Amino acid sequence: MGENSPRVLVPQTWVLTARILRRWSRDPATMVQSLVMPAGFLVALDIVLGDGIEQVTGHSALYGSVPLVAMVGAMTGAIIGAVGVMRERDEGLLSRLWVVPAHRASGLLARLAADAVRITVITAVVLCVGLALGFRFRQSVPESVLWLFVPAIFGVALSAAVITLALWSTSTIVPQATEIIIALLMFFSTGFVPLDQYPGWLQPVVEHQPVSYSIEAMRGLSLGGPVLEPMLGTVLWSVGIAAACAVPMAIGYRKASRRG
Structure with a gap:
């Protein structure tokens, strides 16, 4: 099989x-930013706004704040992944991976797959904190399972956009902005x-902005209400x-991998 054979891609x-996920798991700063900070933010948000929103809406504010x-x-x-790409480009790791007999698309797909796993784990942690609060x-099991994966739909697309910016930038200021x-x-x-x-x-x-669509879809999947329209918007x-970023991201990754 050739190095670009579809059979070797997966x-x-x-x-x-797995390499990216291991690297993140061994970085304390990444773990704190990814897991501890969202959990603390949810608790603070519930303390500050929980009662007021419940009085206005008639139901717990957690159905909006958890999503x-x-x-x-x-x-x-997504910024963590983008900065990581820039670091590996500057250190020459992308160039070394480019010359080994690996599928050309595996590097980019691995980063997006790692982001999907990261987002799902973060969502699960936030959900556990929300359950404690x-x-x-209030819906069936299929809706509850789908709820867990909604953030990954838009999150991976945003990661693609931020990675695209990182690949075409020389400073971390751009993706961090x-x-x-x-x-x-x-x-x-x-x-x-x-x-x-x-x-x-x-x-x-x-x-009609994407985060509101995702939140409304998750609210419908947990509390009840419209799901199809907000999910379609998401x-x-x-x-x-993703479509707007596909070609610039591929070209940018190729240039970054052949750098030096």
Whole structure:
């Protein structure tokens, strides 16, 4: 089989994915940022806003704040992966991997697969904290299982966008600047406060941005309510971002791997 044979893509992607996951698991800063900080943020959010939102909506604020924190964890972790790509490019690791008989697509796919695993683990941790605070699923088991994987849909697409920026940048300032966008998506979403609490002119923006779509889909899967429309919005946003980044990311990874 040739090095670019489809039959070698899956096993080689798995090997490189496991490498990335081991590296993250051995980095205390990454573990704290990925697991401890979202759990602490959820507790703080519930203490500060929980009672007020429950009085307005008539149900626990956790049905919005738990999905919100899961989405924030999914998005902020994308910066970790992007900085890691830049470090491996500057250290020459990408160049060394490029000359070994490995499938050309395995490197990029491994990073996206590792992000999917990371996001799912973060979501599970946030869910456990939410359950301890009183969050409960009121739907069937299939909906509960699907709930766990919703953040990964948009999170992986965002990771692709941030990695694309990193591959075309010479400084970590550019991918780290995406924290501003992440903060805007977090604060102006239906997970932070209910939609009707925003000014009328801002409500359409809040309602139709990707994080709000994901939160509403997760709310419907746990508490009950519309699921199809917000899930479709999440998928469309994710596919659009991934499609826009596919070619620039592939070209950028190729250039970074042949650097030096």
